Amino acid sequence: MNDMTPSLLDTEDEVMLRDAARGFIADFAPVSALRANRDAGRAHDPALWAEMAQMGWTGVLVPEDAGGADMGHRAAGILSEEMGRTLAASPFLSTAVIAASVLRDAGPRAHGALQAIAAGEATYALALDEGPKFAPAATALQAERQGNAFRLSGAKAFVADGSTAGRILVLARTSGMAGDDAGLTLFDIDAARAGLDRQTLSTIDSRDHARLVFDGVEATGDDIIGDLDNGLAALRPGLQAGQAALAAELTGLAGGAAAITLGYLKDRRQFDRTIGSFQALQHRAAHLWSEIEVTASAIANAGRLLDHMPADAGLAVSLAKARAAQTAKLAVSEAVQMHGGIGMTDAHDIGFFMKRARVGAEWLGDYGHHAAVIAALRGF
Amino acid sequence: MSDATEDLAGFRADIAAWISANCPAPLLGRPMDENAIVWGGRKWTFTDDNQRLWLERAVARGLTAPRWPVEYGGAGLTRAQEKIYREEMERLGAPPPLESFGLWMLGPALLEFGNPEQKAEHLPKITRGQIRWCQGYSEPGAGSDLANVQTRAEDMGDHWLVNGQKIWTSYADRADWIFALVRTDRDAPKHKGISFLLMDMETPGITTRPIRLISGKSPFCETFFDNVKVPKTNLVGELNRGWDIAKYLLTHEREMIGGGARGLLGGRSVSQILASQEGDVLADPVLRAETMQLEVDALAFGLTMERYKDQAEAGRGVGNASAMLKYYGTELNKRRYELLMATAGSEGVEWDGPHGGLAPEWLRTKANSIEGGTTEVMLDIIAKRVLEMPNQ
Numbered sequence: 001m002n003d004m005t006p007s008l009l010d011t012e013d014e015v016m017l018r019d020a021a022r023g024f025i026a027d028f029a030p031v032s033a034l035r036a037n038r039d040a041g042r043a044h045d046p047a048l049w050a051e052m053a054q055m056g057w058t059g060v061l062v063p064e065d066a067g068g069a070d071m072g073h074r075a076a077g078i079l080s081e082e083m084g085r086t087l088a089a090s091p092f093l094s095t096a097v098i099a100a101s102v103l104r105d106a107g108p109r110a111h112g113a114l115q116a117i118a119a120g121e122a123t124y125a126l127a128l129d130e131g132p133k134f135a136p137a138a139t140a141l142q143a144e145r146q147g148n149a150f151r152l153s154g155a156k157a158f159v160a161d162g163s164t165a166g167r168i169l170v171l172a173r174t175s176g177m178a179g180d181d182a183g184l185t186l187f188d189i190d191a192a193r194a195g196l197d198r199q200t201l202s203t204i205d206s207r208d209h210a211r212l213v214f215d216g217v218e219a220t221g222d223d224i225i226g227d228l229d230n231g232l233a234a235l236r237p238g239l240q241a242g243q244a245a246l247a248a249e250l251t252g253l254a255g256g257a258a259a260i261t262l263g264y265l266k267d268r269r270q271f272d273r274t275i276g277s278f279q280a281l282q283h284r285a286a287h288l289w290s291e292i293e294v295t296a297s298a299i300a301n302a303g304r305l306l307d308h309m310p311a312d313a314g315l316a317v318s319l320a321k322a323r324a325a326q327t328a329k330l331a332v333s334e335a336v337q338m339h340g341g342i343g344m345t346d347a348h349d350i351g352f353f354m355k356r357a358r359v360g361a362e363w364l365g366d367y368g369h370h371a372a373v374i375a376a377l378r379g380f
Numbered sequence: 381m382s383d384a385t386e387d388l389a390g391f392r393a394d395i396a397a398w399i400s401a402n403c404p405a406p407l408l409g410r411p412m413d414e415n416a417i418v419w420g421g422r423k424w425t426f427t428d429d430n431q432r433l434w435l436e437r438a439v440a441r442g443l444t445a446p447r448w449p450v451e452y453g454g455a456g457l458t459r460a461q462e463k464i465y466r467e468e469m470e471r472l473g474a475p476p477p478l479e480s481f482g483l484w485m486l487g488p489a490l491l492e493f494g495n496p497e498q499k500a501e502h503l504p505k506i507t508r509g510q511i512r513w514c515q516g517y518s519e520p521g522a523g524s525d526l527a528n529v530q531t532r533a534e535d536m537g538d539h540w541l542v543n544g545q546k547i548w549t550s551y552a553d554r555a556d557w558i559f560a561l562v563r564t565d566r567d568a569p570k571h572k573g574i575s576f577l578l579m580d581m582e583t584p585g586i587t588t589r590p591i592r593l594i595s596g597k598s599p600f601c602e603t604f605f606d607n608v609k610v611p612k613t614n615l616v617g618e619l620n621r622g623w624d625i626a627k628y629l630l631t632h633e634r635e636m637i638g639g640g641a642r643g644l645l646g647g648r649s650v651s652q653i654l655a656s657q658e659g660d661v662l663a664d665p666v667l668r669a670e671t672m673q674l675e676v677d678a679l680a681f682g683l684t685m686e687r688y689k690d691q692a693e694a695g696r697g698v699g700n701a702s703a704m705l706k707y708y709g710t711e712l713n714k715r716r717y718e719l720l721m722a723t724a725g726s727e728g729v730e731w732d733g734p735h736g737g738l739a740p741e742w743l744r745t746k747a748n749s750i751e752g753g754t755t756e757v758m759l760d761i762i763a764k765r766v767l768e769m770p771n772q
Binding site: 282283298 | 654662668671672675676680683686687690691694704707756758760762763766767769770771772
């Protein structure tokens with residue numbers, strides 16, 4: 001700690017951003033919008049994305065000279081938290097957080113791409129995991145060199161926004177063996193390229209996830225982000241930003257589920273009294289509130305460190321993701337249980353929170369992964 | 381850098397230089413066990429001259445009570461300066477020159493509710509470590525239901541006549557004065573008939589008896605009041621409004637107990653302690669997983685303490701959310717000691733084994749979630765006051 005360590009409290013600007021975001025999302029992306037998207041068979045509503053671009057959210061991490069608002073990671077976290085409260089579905093995390101963070105470190109060649117993100121014209125997906133768990137080093141998808149070009153062959157098992165994104169950031173092996181940190185290269189390619197088969201997955205959270213099969217997809221040296229064989233370094237800013245924002249989304253989700261549940265406890269009557277007057281339920285609600293409050297500190301801290309000391313943000317980001325996954329799990333479990341039978345019905349919204357929380361717990365590293373990162377950084 | 385930041389940087393340099401020049405070297409970096417704490421008071425004897433010297437120098441500079449006004453023996457520091465002072469003390473490994481219930485609790489209460497005479501009489505003796513105070517709140521019939529206190533103070537015209545019994549009075553056998561909640565109106569609703577009274581423990585009719593605890597130690601006492609005559613001027617604040625002061629102090633105490641959970645092991649995390657032990661105590665996958673989980677939760681709780689402190693420093697109170705700090709911090713501390721005992725194995729169960737002192741500390745932590753309001757009362761406060769859930 002020193003005098004320059006930024007406070008974990010929201011600044012005045014951040015309070016205003018949060019209020020504005022909450023108001024907008026309540027109007028344009030309530031939970032009922034997710035239900036409508038699901039029933040219409042679409043992963044997200046392009047009109048909502050266009051509105052987000054209008055407000056500068058798509059450019060939250062894009063530099064001003066590329067037309068972005070450059071508000072920083074804490075601001076991205078606040079937006080993610082508010083989106084999490086109502087499960088607002090959009091390519092925000094894949095595009096405005098992960099891709100923008102990767103591309104802003106990619107030099108002048110990425111300027112046009114960043115402009116397109118800020119303008120809401122480009123959407124991205126990160127094609128990373130090949131198995132059921134987050135494990136970048138396990139990448140086996142081959143990028144075989146042919147003269148000045150590469151041919152990508154292999155499969156990515158679980159790609160968020162993979163079937164709708166216009167561009168794909170794909171991590172491929174250019175040397176070494178699956179399991180090596182080195183020998184990986186990050187490519188930025190058009191999703192329409194020949195040989196790329198996108199198989200939409202039907203997932204519990206009603207969002208866009210796809211299995212991507214690469215069959216000799218062509219890429220060139222110009223498509224490489226960062227350095228050949230050093231793709232993990234190029235990816236790291238995007239991963240950390242994404243993990244922090246996803247943690248924020250999950251914490252918002254926990255807060256949203258808790259708020260709906262608290263409303264139900266104050267409304268539902270049994271035994272001639274409001275069930276929220278039972279001490280057993282009060283203590284569970286109070287415990288849940290405490291866990292969310294503690295996790296919120298880890299979220300704010302991750303955003304602050306990414307903004308001010310990105311080189312030292314690893315512990316903070318993993319702490320945020322680990323706590324958020326656990327807290328969201330507790331929140332949705334308690335929410336469904338305290339709703340009783342109605343919580344098990346599709347007609348009630350609370351089930352949507354449970355299903356998104358499970359997906360969010362896995363994506364970009366589960367509790368065990370991040371707890372192990374923390375243990376290593378703490379020296380045991 | 382703004383002027384304010386520059387001033388703080390200057391203050392940091394000054395205070396660091398002062399600590400280095402004045403804290404006797406043998407005290408620096410010494411582990412903060414029970415024997416290292418200076419409580420002060422009439423019955424106090426220093427374990428060595430360094431402690432006495434350090435206290436005298438700190439008193440002269442007002443640093444036993446950094447934020448209190450200079451006229452009462454404080455240093456008149458701002459919040460930001462006090463934070464820097466504590467950071468520099470910790471960085472240099474200097475122990476607090478004085479700790480006491482007077483500094484933590486009675487002082488803040490007098491500053492808020494006391495009259496000028498009471499402040500002038502009692503505050504300087506607290507800052508100088510001359511008078512050691514104890515707290516007389518709980519009674520056999522007033523634990524979680526603290527407002528049910530029955531110890532009576534009757535108005536006898538020129539004095540109060542006090543009769544009753546207090547329990548869990550920490551260190552009452554070593555204290556010089558007691559601040560107590562007493563019933564002054566038996567007909568009013570229970571919260572509205574309580575007053576806040578100061579009593580000299582040497583007053584005839586006051587007796588005290590230590591209670592032996594499961595840890596083998598006796599930090600708490602029973603204290604009896606048998607026709608004790610107390611001057612009328614010893615009542616703090618308004619008659620029958622003592623509950624306001626009690627609530628104010630309980631909030632204060634909860635933040636402290638919750639916060640203490642972080643520093644109880646000298647600032648070291650469980651993982652760091654375990655890593656420093658011989659043999660790979662974390663080879664057991666279950667203990668390892670529990671340690672990782674505790675580390676995750678403890679780090680997040682530490683950040684929450686910081687966030688709440690920032691909030692208080694910004695002039696926005698923490699209010700009833702302090703119940704969460706107390707609840708969460710004490711439960712974490714109990715987990716921490718369960719883990720330490722588990723990793724110590726059979727060596728941990730000896731009173732004086734290789735981990736000497738661990739077992740009594742482990743047993744002591746079981747009181748963390750009882751004293752100052754139980755975990756269940758804290759959850760009640762969160763449910764009622766923060767979440768505004770309906771009455772039972």
